[in-house]
Amino acid sequence: MTFSILASTAPILAPRVGKLAIPGRKTLATPHHIPLTSRGTVPHVAHDVMRDHTEINSLYAGLEDFIAKKEPSVYRTPVADHESPLKKFICVAEDMPLILGPRRFPPIPCPPANTNTSIALLTSVGFTQLSAHDYVKAIQKLRPDIAVGMVDLANKQPGSKRRGKMVDRTHAWTRDALEQLYGDAVAEKDKSKSAYFAPVLPLDNAQQSLYLDDLESEFRWDISGLALYESASLEFVPESLAGLPRLLFSEPETPHTILRDISLGADLLTTPLLGASSDGGIAMEFVFPAPAALQEGKSKPQPLGIDMWTADHATDISPLGEGCECYTCKNYHRAYIHHLLLAKEMTAWALLQVHNFHVMDTFFARVRDSIQHGSFEQDVQTFARVYAPSMPESSGEGPRLRGYQLPANGPNQPRRMPKIYGALDDAIQKFADAQSEIATPDTDASGLEEHGFAEKL
């Protein structure tokens, strides 16, 4: 893997444009967002839709999505020598850059504690521990293009003792992983081809200085990038490691936050707000740099997205985004998306994902242009002035969430879903599932009459 920096004003804490090239893979221009997968799929985006109607050119997968069973099938995927069993298993093309981490992103907090040799994670059948050793084995077997190192993260604000542990464990895991993947004891032909991104803990510089020192010296030539868990860490990147790509695992709530992280020097970013918007029925609407037409004399900030649940879209046959070139906008319209959401049809989320991915991909492409033109700082300011500070609220329900997508039940947590059926009403539930096509009117008699559906007596 090679990472070349094409435009940058300072080694750290400055926006930069780069190119991440892995032989035989699609090249990634940075800054870029990393599409997040769930069980190997980009949620609601079928493989052919992804191939034909999106520009998705990299994927992130969490190992926990594949190891529910004692002997996970993913390890038995038949492949040729040069192929990645994980890519083959999830049925994506070999030239798709794939990043593997121990956990999906965003991860569901696990009540069980991490240990000195393992981290707690959540598979579709429950909590389990993944040892650092097994994770390295997984990297060797699954051959992702990029492997994110195992990191000891705390569920809540760690105290000083916990912080010490975090550093010690992560330090040890990184050392061992690099030794097992690329060490002198490994025969040349068995050395891992996966690029290793070493974690930087979400702690102060001083607290992890020993570890960072080792990254700069002993580990330097075995690591290909850095994985960061909060944007504040971008400040602690040692200058000698400035040439490495930085993958930031964070949950920016708005494009404003994304821009801030980019301006602090993030190269690859996770943007769970993309999928969350689609699930919530929000069509993203922001363009970077803010179009000139929007910049003039507008007193009201421009919304970052449209809530497709609201009734004003019912008969609106215009596309989600004016002039938008995405598949959804070229073939469907607001009235249809609105109808699909109300009818709880899966197609709604599929079409919104296609649109939102297009908006996000375009956004990042324009950000790269802007950095290269040297107008980034000014464009960010204008963007902040023109657009609303937060995404619009969704007024509807999202898709049904599965256990592995939800936080654990605790004694003091509210129920995930309202209780509808009694313990013995399993049969009713099954019947309801079997009848899932059935719609019931959600309007009263006058509403039905207005719809021309029937008349009142």
Place this chain on the structure above:
Amino acid sequence: MSTTTAPSHKSMPSALTFDRHAKCSTTKARASTLHLPHGSVPLPIFMPVATQASLKGLTYDQLRETGCMLCLNNTYHLGLKPGQAVLDAVGGAHKLQGWDRNLLTDSGGFQMVSLLQLATVTEEGVRFLSPHDGSPMLLTPEHSISLQNSIGSDIIMQLDDVIATTSPDHARIKEAMDRSVRWLDRCIAEHKYPERQNLFCIIQGGLDLELRKQCCEEMVARDTPGIAIGGLSGGEAKEEFCKVVHTCTEMLPEHKPRYVMGVGYPEDIVVAVALGADMFDCVWPTRTARFGDAIVSSGTLKLSHKSFADDFGPVEEGCTCTCCRPTDQGGLGLTRAYMHHITAKETVGAHLLTIHNVHYMLTMMGKIRQAIIDDQYPAFLRKFFSDIYRGDKSNYPEWAVGALRGVGVDLLADS
């Protein structure tokens, strides 16, 4: 077709042409092409059900890719959401969902009666209590047709008086049959666009063959562009189902399409085709996909079963759907193992299996059609049952053996 007792009916404009290409020399199977306002449909055909103007997560390009030329929407559901006013404003269901091929809508009567517990049928129409506020309401044949006119579907169905075929009340069955005929007249009178939407009548009469014959006679005299056989797929014995189809097709004109409503298991379809039916619809292939079941030539595979976890073959070897086709042939090369991994867990699992199942059904219909054109349908039937039951004739369903014997094919004979 003026052999009936009914007063002569003025002939109805039709927005379709029906070309019959071949008829099986043994069975009553027909191969034809139905030319509709939004393209030509090869018959016999299976129509997937896009209940609420969407086929379960698929884009319409994905549906097109399966070869589908004609799919269903549900008048009952579209009447509730988005409703007639929206349909009128948007310009119909084709415009709403971005589908440039054909649509068929049912009348909503079936859903009315089966979904709403407090529905009662009177001569005027279906009376029911609004589920929201309990106020009494009335759905008439006129409402149904007016809604379907707004939907703009290429084939629209009359509102019929649907009762369970298994009903023991003979008088009620007869009443429903007679009423369906009267309602057909009201539907014809209300239909605003006969030159661009084809109204199909629906033959009723329960399992009583005499009533079915009467109904055929009455309805054929009304000269609708196509004819449906309704009231089946309600849990009746398969023998009875076959008898009804057989009896009706005997009475129906050769030059009109025949649609058996709500029928969709592959076995039912191949037999009904032999009995002379042309069109079928069923939610089963798409619903079962969402539960992780793949339709294949040997039956169905429950992909959620652990035996598929390490199975790295395609869902069906040799299948040409987008999912099964290898990547070097432009497909996705999906494996059973991966479908097992995501089925019933990710919506994408449902999308992909829906593509496979719809494609399977349409390919099967294509093979049926080709077999009829080649006058090889009896051989097709023998192979079809042999594949499903792995050559074990003792497992062949009696109803299918009996029904096919009635049209000159003995499945049990040595070929």
